Amino acid sequence: MSRITRRKALGVTAGAVAGLAVAGKVATAATQAAAPAAAAGPAPFDEIYKGRRIQGGPSHGGGHHGGHHGGGYSVRIDGEELHVMQNADGTWISVINHYEPVATPRAVARAAVVELQGAALVPLVTA
Template sequence: MSNITRRRALGVAAGAAGAAAGIALAGSAVADAPRPAAPAAGPTSFDEVYQGRRVKGGPSGGGHHGGHHGGHHGGGYSVTIDGEELHVMQNADGTWISVINHYEPVATPKALARAAVRELQGAPLVPLTLS
């Protein structure tokens, strides 16, 4: 015979029932929690002079490399510094990176352009050739 008592068996059953009820209530609270608003349509356009450099950004029509900038490469968004294209990419988490600061993601393409200008330290942006 086992050493389990009726009191112990009832205690275990009551604990399991209480845990199940708690999980159900927690699930209900999560289901009823307010959901965040849908993300905006995309980053806004910008055109400014930053540290003496003309930086521009806005939606693009697919880029000039046969649609290279569509999809995950910038999501159809183009950034230029003094008229030269800065190749950009939007990460899955919504942050942005470029060939200049690939390991330093930023929140917006405008912040990305400014970070690239700072990193260039006055040097010209050399066109990236893709082969």
């Protein structure tokens, strides 16, 4: 049975630290490459999903809240505004699926269509 020496232990530790440093640089480079796309915001969309027209894009002060909850992004289902909000971790929620965060505004619109089950989206009225 071989016995580990201090020299072997230090060699293994140095190798592990070097590996982690390389992995960190690769992860940093990947994050920096993705940063311009994230800074640009979610891509606009306009499609028919399960028979409903869903649209999303940068808001220009329109809608009841002026788009401030959605980070300047608005989502519509059949022309009616779906109130959306971007969470601190980058996920999105709406008034319909508030406890089920999704990755993109398009995904939040699709999830809302599924939850509506054919019902009309009625405007949110606040007092």
